[in-house]
Amino acid sequence: MYNIYPQNVFNIVALKESGIEKPEDLKGKTIGVYSLTSGTRQNLLILLHQVGLTEDDVKIVETGISNFAPLLQGQVDATTATDTGLYLAKQKGLGDVNIIEVKDYLNIPSDVFVVTEKTYEEKKEELKRFVAAYRESAQWMLENPEEAAKLAKEFAIDGKDENINLEIIKLRNASSVSEDTEIKGLGAIDDDVLQKGADTYQQLGLVNNQLDMSQVMTEEFLEAEQ
Structure with a gap:
């Protein structure tokens, strides 16, 4: 999602x-x-x-x-x-x-937020608020990396060096954006890339079944924030 x-x-x-x-x-x-x-x-x-x-x-x-x-x-x-x-x-x-x-070689996402179908059906309002809060925080970190580095020094267990915090934040900021996020906003999902990833996982034996990712993806929580 x-x-x-x-x-x-x-x-x-x-x-x-x-x-x-x-x-x-x-x-x-x-x-x-x-x-x-x-x-x-x-x-x-x-x-x-x-x-x-x-x-x-x-x-x-x-x-x-x-x-x-x-x-x-x-x-x-x-x-x-x-x-x-x-x-x-x-x-x-x-x-x-x-x-x-x-x-x-294959630019599949490193991390995505996933929930069970049961959670999706029963907690849509909570999920909507969660996505909105996460998206807002990610956008803030993109716009305020130096301040984020200072906060990490205070709150992150391994964030004692502010300069290192800043460089890691810059790397994570760079991995948070793509051509799709430029159009749809942060969190946007590239259906084709995710499908290629799922097909590759099956070919490698990492998953047993052929997956149709279009059946399990939704951007409704992103659309609600546009």
């Missing part, structure tokens, strides 16, 4: 000297993911799928969220990350790396 991040924020990172510059170069390589149930693995599989590779063409290992240490120590040839994870690693001295961004 709401597209939080229409821009895909996942990437594959390799050291410059590895020679890994494009998805095809990952064949036969060892690649780190946060966990086998994480978005990092799913998006790695999506990336491989786009260039005709499968999970069998690489070796995937769980590294946890401290995934750049194994990369620097040579335990993996490449590692998966998010845009913010990569930014923080660079701040800690990651150095020169090659970056393959999943969005350059």
Whole structure:
């Protein structure tokens, strides 16, 4: 019912000297993911799928969220990350790396708000208010990133550095907008992209059934705020 991040924020990172510059170069390589149930693995599989590779063409290992240490120590040839994870690693001295961004191959949303059919039918007024409040806060953060960074320093557990807060907010702001949001406003859903994502998930075996996303998407809460 709401597209939080229409821009895909996942990437594959390799050291410059590895020679890994494009998805095809990952064949036969060892690649780190946060966990086998994480978005990092799913998006790695999506990336491989786009260039005709499968999970069998690489070796995937769980590294946890401290995934750049194994990369620097040579335990993996490449590692998966998010845009913010990569930014923080660079701040800690990651150095020169090659970056393959999943969005350059299939730009499926990183996060969306989803509810059950029962909740949708029974709590439309609550959902309408929730979407309106979230959308307003996201728009405020787009317009006031410096102030948001100050608030994060006060309220976020890991937000003690205001400069880092600001850079992360800028990254999240950038992932919140798209061509669709320019037309329909924040939260707009690209039906075609989401369907391509669902089809890819089925082809990869991440979901069992073929999904018709047009049957389960609604922008009525966005339209109510226009």
